[in-house]
Amino acid sequence: MEIVITDGADTSGRLAADAIVALLQRKPAAVLGLATGSSPLPIYDALAARHSAGEVSFAQARGFTLDEYVGLPADHPERYRTVIDTEFVSRVDFAPDAVQGPDGLADDIAAACASYEAAIAAAGGVDLQILGIGTDGHIGFNEPGSSLASRTRIKTLTKQTRIDNARFFGDQVDAVPTHCLTQGLATIMSARHIVLVASGTGKAEAVHHMAEGAVSAMWPATVLQHHPHVTVLVDQAAASRLQLADYYRQTWEAKPAWQGL
Numbered sequence: 398m399e400i401v402i403t404d405g406a407d408t409s410g411r412l413a414a415d416a417i418v419a420l421l422q423r424k425p426a427a428v429l430g431l432a433t434g435s436s437p438l439p440i441y442d443a444l445a446a447r448h449s450a451g452e453v454s455f456a457q458a459r460g461f462t463l464d465e466y467v468g469l470p471a472d473h474p475e476r477y478r479t480v481i482d483t484e485f486v487s488r489v490d491f492a493p494d495a496v497q498g499p500d501g502l503a504d505d506i507a508a509a510c511a512s513y514e515a516a517i518a519a520a521g522g523v524d525l526q527i528l529g530i531g532t533d534g535h536i537g538f539n540e541p542g543s544s545l546a547s548r549t550r551i552k553t554l555t556k557q558t559r560i561d562n563a564r565f566f567g568d569q570v571d572a573v574p575t576h577c578l579t580q581g582l583a584t585i586m587s588a589r590h591i592v593l594v595a596s597g598t599g600k601a602e603a604v605h606h607m608a609e610g611a612v613s614a615m616w617p618a619t620v621l622q623h624h625p626h627v628t629v630l631v632d633q634a635a636a637s638r639l640q641l642a643d644y645y646r647q648t649w650e651a652k653p654a655w656q657g658l
């Protein structure tokens with residue numbers, strides 16, 4: 398796991414965007430794993446800017462989103478499928494239907510989850526997965542207690558996550574759905590490169606556990622310690638609980654720029 402401590406979320410977003418642009422340059426039909434939440438927004442802003450500048454095209458690329466609320470109507474602005482369209486997909490040149498998400502309105506949830514796994518596999522798997530992290534260490538919506546071997550499935554959201562996400566629902570915790578569909582931890586682990594972004598002191602404890610704690614379902618992001626290519630981009634506040642922060646800084650400063658993430 399490579400930990401990069403940056404001077405802020407915009408720098409983290411730019412570095413992640415650099416890695417995605419480089420990927421698309423060597424593999425124009427790359428498969429991207431897309432995450433919602435506020436943390437990835439600087440990545441999408443940087444990619445949209447680079448697309449506008451003619452530096453990158455998504456015309457042959459594919460995308461798979463991480464998760465979705467169960468039961469939000471198709472026209473609900475907080476439906477993750479709508480959010481990712483608004484924040485990213487509509488700002489670049491993906492082909493129609495090139496981006497898919499789990500179907501939170503499916504009658505047969507188990508079948509929808511199985512077909513989502515099959516679609517990711519049929520696309521050749523995810524080349525680069527963007528991730529945020531919840532304050533309780535969840536990735537996607539894999540809440541504490543999630544199986545480290547889990548695949549896409551329905552999950553019950555914790556009270557903490559519903560409180561954290563109430564800001565997107567007019568600060569009404571009861572308006573936040575109780576269930577979600579999420580790629581499992583094993584699904585996420587199947588991606589070839591994982592880029593996780595976090596900022597703010599609220600994420601510091603989760604970031605510390607993820608990078609330096611014991612692997613445990615209680616901190617689901619710790620499963621990433623088993624992945625061979627994870628890049629973690631954190632601002633100073635999110636890095637404030639890292640025991641080896643000085644080592645990470647020295648390692649990054651000594652790394653030749655040409656190596657990329």
Ligand SMILES: N[C@@H]1[C@@H](O)[C@H](O)[C@@H](COP(=O)(O)O)O[C@@H]1O
Nearest residue numbers: 433434435436529530531537538
């Ligand atoms: N399902 C999403 C996660 O994918 C995201 O990482 C997390 C943190 O969100 P934020 O980046 O807004 O702090 O929120 C939600 O729970």
